[in-house]
Amino acid sequence: MLPIPDRSSITQEIQASITLTIPLAASQLAQAATGFVDTIIMGWLGPNTLAAGGLGAAIFMTCYVGGLGIITGVIPLIAQAHGAQNKPRIRQLTAQGLWLSLFIAIPVMWLLTRAEIIMQWIGQSPAITQPAQxxxxxxxxxxxxxxAFIMLRGVVSSIGAPRAPMVIALGGLSFNIIANYVLAFGKLGFPALGLQGVxxxxxxxxxxxxxxxLLYIFWHRQLKHYHLFAKLKELNLPLLRELLHLGLPIGVSFTTEAGxxxxxxxxxxxxxTEILAAHQIVFQTTAIIFMVPLGMSYATTIRVGQWLGSNDHTGIARSAYVGMFLSVSFMLLMATGILLFPTAVIGLYLDLSQPDNAALIPIVSPLLRVAALSLILDGVQTTAAGALRGLQDTKIPMFLSFTAFWIIGLGSGYILGFRLGWGGVGLWSGQAIGVATAALLFVSRFRRLLGQQRARKLSEGVV
Structure with missing residues (x-):
């Protein structure tokens, strides 16, 4: 058994985790809000534009999530190097992380320019696919x-400067709102470019x-001492393979969950159609809320990685369980709000004074109740997954993720939704079952790895 940390250590870990989580979560929220703003502007441009832009955005985001997962593999390695006070390795990882971002982007960008073939193959009409392309x-x-921004955000957050990416992301959100409006509708002397303006x-x-x-890294007094881009001209193939070995399973896991x-x-x-509309309301609500525990997951990865670099197994356990506790606490608060005020949540999306919209309340409400439970479970699974990434354990969690989400989650959702006639509630219940399974598997996996490391440490005669 791991020694129980004293109360002050837990308090300090909570403070450190919150300090790291707030800017990471705020950055995630800002980027999620950017997509939300794009969707609103598309809707103002008309239903056909919304359909085309929404389809294009969905394709882009699917590719983005996969690339984001792969590049996330840089974060635990940076955190470990920082914990071991190994500045040369941090420089090498930063440089190869940028190279990896470029190598991921080139084929994905080529595919995105040919997405119309896929859209037509799945039966979308040319009236939608052409503007989407x-x-x-x-x-x-x-x-x-x-x-590349996500990669650099992970670097500077892992070595102690998490607030700058948050401020920059919030500034980007403000710019995006203004630029969207000006370019889409032709304000301030610019031509009205519509969807292209978005x-x-x-x-x-x-x-x-x-x-x-990039400019902040060059300017910041503390970060300048790391010389993060000193190795940028060197292409280190063994290190790139190490990053891919760690990051590729994360990319598959992220894509699996999003899929x-x-x-x-x-x-x-x-x-x-009514169930689909109700689902969109619930999905948008949970997606925005999920950005906070996702930020906590990144914070947990960094904290666990730092303790791993310091070879402190008590610190690893403490940071992981504190992350899970904070995530579940936040999700419990959000779930309570949803359960107590479901009509207020629905009213954020619909004018409930309209009879047609008010008729959706009894359809959306039961979905919200299931989603509220799913949020709490999601708080556990996402931070547990973050802890495993901090331990640089990604391959087995990839298979666990596929099993939980696609076999158990999708399978049970199909049975409940269609075979047993539960409809949308059944499908959302299946998602909740998948998330619960992932949470159980990830926590069990983390406890097992921690036990193995503790046993190995004792066998080496280290207390």
Whole structure:
């Protein structure tokens, strides 16, 4: 058994985790809000524009999530190197992380410029696919800076400067709101570019936040001492392979989880248009809330990685369980609010004074109740997954993620939703079962690895 940390150690870990979580979560929320703003502007441009832009954005985000997962593999290695006070390795990892971002971006950008073939193959009409492809042709330019920003955010957060990416991301959100409106509708003397204007604003935003973070790294007094870009001209193939070995399973896991929600959305549409509309309300609500525990997950990865670098197994356990506790506490608070005020949540999306919209309340409310339970479980699984990434354990969690989300979650959702006739509630219940399974598997995996490390430490005669 691991020794029980004293009360002051737990308090200090809570303070350190919150200090790291707030800027990471705020950055995640800012980036999620950017997509939300894009969707609102698309809706103002008309239903056809919303359909085309929404389809293009969904394709871009699927590719983005996969790239984000791969590049996330840099974070635990940086955190471990920082914990071991190994500045040369931090420089090497930063340089190869930027190279990896570029190598991921090149093939993905090529695929995005040919997405119309896939859209037509799945039966979308040319009236939608053509403007969606035009939108993607422009938005493709945002892919590299989008994932490179996340990589650099992980670097500076791991070595003690997490607030700058938050401020930059919030500034990017403000710019995106203004640029979207000006370019889409032709304000301040600019031509009205419609959906293309939305794409241009996004490209400018992502390049802006990436370049701003680069400048901050060069300017910041503490970060300058790391000389983070000193090794940028060197292509280190063994280190790139190490990053891919760690990051590729994370990318698959991220895509697996996101894919479950995408397939569930498709299945909701097979039930009825009303169920699909209700699902979109619930999904958008939970997606925004999830950004906070996702930030906590990144913070947990960093804290566990730092303790791993310091060879402090008590610190590893403490940071992981504190992260889970904070995440579950936040999600419990959000779930309580949803359960107590479901109509207020629905009213954020719909004018409930309209009879047609008010008729959706009894459809949305039961979905919200299931989603509230799922949020609490999600708080456990995402931080437990973050702790495993901190231990640089990604391959086995990839298989566990596939099993939990696609076999158990999707399978049970299909049975409950269609075979037993529970409809949308059944599909959301399946998602909750998948999330619960993932939480159980990830926590069990973490406890097992921690026990193995403790036993190995004792066998070496180290207390």
């Amino acid at each position: 035009t939108y993607l042709n422009i938005l493709t330019g945002a892919y590299f800076p989008a994932i 794409a241009i604003a996004s490209v400018m935003n992502y390049w802006g936040i990436f370049l701003a973070l 479950l929600f995408s397939v569930t959305t498709f299945l909701m549409g097979l039930i009825s």
